[in-house]
Structure formats: structure tokens, C-alpha cells
Amino acid sequence: MTTTVAYLTSIVSTLSVSGVAREFTAPPQSLNTADLPASFPRGFRRRQRPMTFGTHGGWPEMELDFFIACEPVAQNNPAPNYALIQTMADALDVALAAAAPLAIGKGILTWEIRGGDVIIDVAGIAYWAIMATITGHG
Numbered sequence: 001m002t003t004t005v006a007y008l009t010s011i012v013s014t015l016s017v018s019g020v021a022r023e024f025t026a027p028p029q030s031l032n033t034a035d036l037p038a039s040f041p042r043g044f045r046r047r048q049r050p051m052t053f054g055t056h057g058g059w060p061e062m063e064l065d066f067f068i069a070c071e072p073v074a075q076n077n078p079a080p081n082y083a084l085i086q087t088m089a090d091a092l093d094v095a096l097a098a099a100a101p102l103a104i105g106k107g108i109l110t111w112e113i114r115g116g117d118v119i120i121d122v123a124g125i126a127y128w129a130i131m132a133t134i135t136g137h138g
Contacts, residue, residue, distance in 0.1 A: 002105045002138055004046050007062045010104040011134055012041055018091040020068060030123040037070045037088055042120075059106055059138035066134055067120050068092060069127035081128040085115040089130045096134065106138025 002010075012025050017039055024040035031038050043065035068088045071081045096111050115130040 002060070002062070002136070004044065004062065007105060007136055008041060008044060008064055011064050011066065011099075011136070014099045014104060015039070015066070015092075015095050017068065017088070017095045019088060020091075028122055031069060031125070031127070036127075037068050037084070039066065039068045041066050062105065062136050064134045064136075066092075066132045067118075067129050069120050069122060069129045071128050073119060073126040073128060082116065085118075085128055085130050089113050089115050092130065092132055096132065105136035107136065110135045 009025075012023075016023075020037050020039045022035040022038045024038060027040050027042045028035075028038065041064055045063040047061045068085075070084045070088060071077065073081075075081070092113060093111075096109065099109060111132050111134045113130055113132045118129045118131045119126050120129040120131070121127075
């Protein structure tokens with residue numbers, strides 16, 4: 001069974017998203033303009049489901065919320081920022097598809113990428129962002 005630490009570490013170390021200027025291994029304390037777009041994990045969930053009736057076991061399901069902060073909302077450039085988050089969503093999708101599924105847990109990864117309505121706060125500054133919920137098994 002994969003541990004939470006191993007799962008989170010594997011995802012962060014395996015993903016290399018084209019166009020990301022800085023990759024953080026944990027939520028950053030702050031971001032600078034030179035860091036953007038910046039990727040980082042934030043938030044995770046782990047579920048254990050029964051393998052057979054009456055017993056616990058099998059592969060746990062683990063989810064990681066992975067963000068790419070693109071530009072500060074306060075710059076008030078909606079059209080170019082909206083275009084940038086679309087580009088970053090495509091780049092993240094390519095990176096996730098390229099990740100070796102057996103290197104991260106025991107099953108194939110699944111993911112959902114959200115953008116357009118995702119604003120992430122880092123050190124009191126709101127950023128246009130995308131968020132991927134990446135799910136692994138085992």
C-alpha cells in the first residue's frame with residue numbers, strides 16, 4: 001500500500017509542466033512575478049474502501065489538489081489571463097498523461113482540471129489559477 005507521503009511526493013516530483021516557471025513541493029509562503037506561473041500541491045484526501053463485504057482492505061484512493069497560479073487578479077487583465085490558464089490546463093493535461101502511472105500508486109491516475117473560476121490565495125494575494133484533482137489508487 002502506498003503511503004500518503006509517498007503518493008504526494010511522487011506526484012510532485014514526477015510532474016513537469018511545460019511553461020511553469022517555478023515548481024514548489026509544498027504550498028509557497030509567497031510568490032514573486034518571476035515565479036509565475038508557479039505550480040504547487042495544496043490539499044489532499046485519502047479514502048479506504050472495503051475490498052470485500054465485512055472487511056477493510058484493498059487499495060486506498062488518494063487525491064491531491066494541484067494548483068498552477070498564473071497571474072495576480074489585481075492586474076485586471078481578464079482576457080490574457082483566461083487564455084493563459086487555458087494554455088496551462090493543456091500543458092498540465094499533457095504532463096499528467098506522460099506521468100508513469102505505476103510509479104505513482106498501483107493503478108492508473110485519473111484527474112479533473114478546473115479553470116476560469118479558480119482563484120488561489122497566496123500570502124493575501126489572489127491569483128488566476130487552474131486546479132487539478134489528481135486521483136491515484138494503491
